[in-house]
Amino acid sequence: MKNPETLSQIELDHLCINTVRFLAVDAVQKANSGHPGTPMGLAPLAYVLWTRHMHYNPANPEWFDRDRFVLSNGHASMLQYAMLYLTGYDLTLDEIKNFRQWGSRTAGHPESTLIKGIEVTTGPLGQGFANGVGMGVAEQFLASTFNQPEHKIIDHHTYVFCGDGDLEEGISSEASSFAGHHQLGKLIYFYDDNNITIDGSTRLTFTEDVHKRYLAYGWHVAEVFDANNLEEIDHAINEAKFERDRPSLIMVHSHIGFGSPNKQDTSKAHGSPLGKDETILTKENLDWPISPAFLVPDEVLTYMRAAGAKGAALEEAWNKKWTAYEKGCSKEAKSLQLAIDGKLPSGWESALPTFAPKDGPMATRTASGQVLNAIAASIPTLIGGSADLNESTFVKLEGYGEFEPSPLFGGTYKGRMINFGIREHAMGAILNGMAAHGGTHSYGSTFFCFSDYMRPPVRLAALADVHSIFVWTHDSVGLGEDGPTHQPVEHLMALRAIPHLNIVRPADANETAIGWKVALERGGPTGLVLSRQKLPILDHRRCASAEGLERGAYVISDATGGSPQAILIATGSEVSLALDAQELLEKSGVKTRVVSMPSFELFEEQSEKYQQEVLPDEVTCRLSIEMGIATGWERYVGALGASLSIDHFGASAPAEKIMEAMGFTPGNVVSIVNGLMKDTKATQKKLWKFTHTHPLGHA
Secondary structure (H helix, E strand, O other), X not given: OOOHHHOOHHHHHHHHHHHHHHHHHHHHHHHXXXXXXXXXXXXXXXXXXXXHHOOOOOOOOOOOOOOEEEEOOHHHHHHHHHHHHHHOOOOOHHHHHOOOOOXXXXXXXXXXXXXXXXXXXXXXXXXHHHHHHHHHHHHHHHHHHHOEOOEOOOOOOEEEEEEHHHHHOHHHHHHHHHHHHOOOOOEEEEEEEOOEEOOEEHHHOOOOOHHHHHHHHOOEEEEEOOOOOHXXXXXXXXXXXXXXXOOEEXXXXXXXXXXXXXXXXOHHHOOOOOOHHHHHHHHHHOOOOOOOOOOXXXXXXXXXXXXXXXXXXXXXXHHHHHHHHHHHOHHHHHHHHHHHOOOOOOOHXXXXXXXXXXXXXXXXXXXXXXXXXXXXXOOOOEEEEEOOOHHHHOOOOOOOOEEOOOHHHOEEOOOOEEEOOOOHHHHHHHHHHHHXXXXXXXXXXXXXXXXXXXXXXXXXXXXXXXXXXXXXXXXXXXXXXXXXXXXXXXXXXXXXXXXXXXXXOOOOHHHHHHXXXXXXXXXXXXXXXXXXXXXXXXXXXXXXXXXHHHHOOEEEXXXXXXXXXXXXXXXXXXXXXXXXXXXXXXXXXOOEEEEEOOOHHHHHOOOHXXXXXXXXXXXXXXXXXXXXXXXXXXXXXXXXXXEEOOOOOOOOOOHHHHHHHOOOOHHHHHHHHHHHHHHHHHHHHHHHOOOOOOOOOOO
């Protein structure tokens, strides 16, 4: 290594790049776990982007008009950690030395809740790719909605690194098609084309012409033929920034494990440490001191910190723009500031509609649509859509236009109706990207059975605690004739099993309105699970207020004349069934309480005192009623209770016939409760396994 005092700019560039490389190499080696190859290959690209192009301020990582950076190939996390540390974010060298260890903020894949400066939690390949598209949607919508001719207050890019694995995943195809159609020109993606995956050469599985594929999607495509050529990278980025009508894919031909004499351009450099001997050989090959590990030359740290510090001036200039914006466009500025802060306008909830029995019966999907359109004027950043199911999920905001680049389709980027197309997986991740970007209250909808198609982004929304709202309709076998392929059975419990995901299944139109209130006001992700079939609007002269939904479960109708002998616990459409059964049981002398439990998550957050008030331990005769699998209800019905459930697939028939055949009738509920009351211990085993024969014999 030369004397730093005599370094030219070119030599300083390479010294900085090699610092990034060997921080990754040393961290992976010390952890004996990780992926050194991609950071070694892409260090020049990251260096050019972060020192010459990207707008960010390490002193304020949440500056709103910053450029967003997403590492979709999240296994290369050490590349991002190195850049965050070197440019001055709140990340120490000790944290890098503690890579992948217990209690460390430098997790194996980037986690947005651990380090400010990481925009989204990535890991499963392709998720970050679609998150970036969501960020582009949010930027475009906010810029079109709030910018004025004299005040360009929202104007930033989203940069995404991705690899072969990202492009092979189906979600990237969905997201790429969406982004190309919507002409999201502020997106700049870098494809690490290194020809290597875990199993070996990409020739094993991935031989398509990526360049032509992305031209067909409607993207601008450029190529960098040498990832170590900084000027070539710089030129490609400038060209992409000039392109405003198409998203850009820059294909960067790199060498995985660059500099490693024996592992460069092999799968051995992908997902495991170089090894002690190879690390020494690589350092010798790139003229880097063998020791100490985690070397950061003073000149490098000074130069990189100065690059990061430029962001303070950028933010200061933006703050001056904001001051002028507040003076010239005070109404818009106030509204935008609320959105940036993640707050709702004061008094918005007064727009929530209420429903009376005379308004029904009404499917909760229909009620949801009415709620959305009632509150849309009060929340100008409420934006969302469906995966080609507006006519079925009823989430369209009438009169607010389509989010589309072309007026031919009634479109404008101010439009608040997003047509996601038949792309459920991408829709979920796009919503997460919009939520992570900030400034919008966004939602997406599809049939509940298709939540399986979007489970990875739903899980990541919960892990990253982003405020995505998932609207799932056609929530049970009650959807009828479409049959078992479209009838969710295991989905409620499968989604309830995801930590920190709030699932809300409302019983009627009024619970639906409160469900939307919870979804919008609560942090983190919420799934609203809604019916296709019409449901009675519950008479609150008989039933408790739907506001009880905010506590997850509540006594919607209590026993008359004393403490309950039996408790019926139901969700969604089955609450009205439980109320009908309660009436029969009370007439027969069984004092019966009905509990509406739209949200396990919210109920678990309540005090033990409240939980005991709703479900007192002394009442052991309990029956849960839900058109799905019984697994999971044990915690609420107890050892001596039972579940009326569906533990097999549904059938194709009118909804009323299916529900009758599968035992979801008041009479059957009464029969089960009477059995429990007579001899709970003797009948419990049979009742717990209470199922019904499928009409075709498939139990």
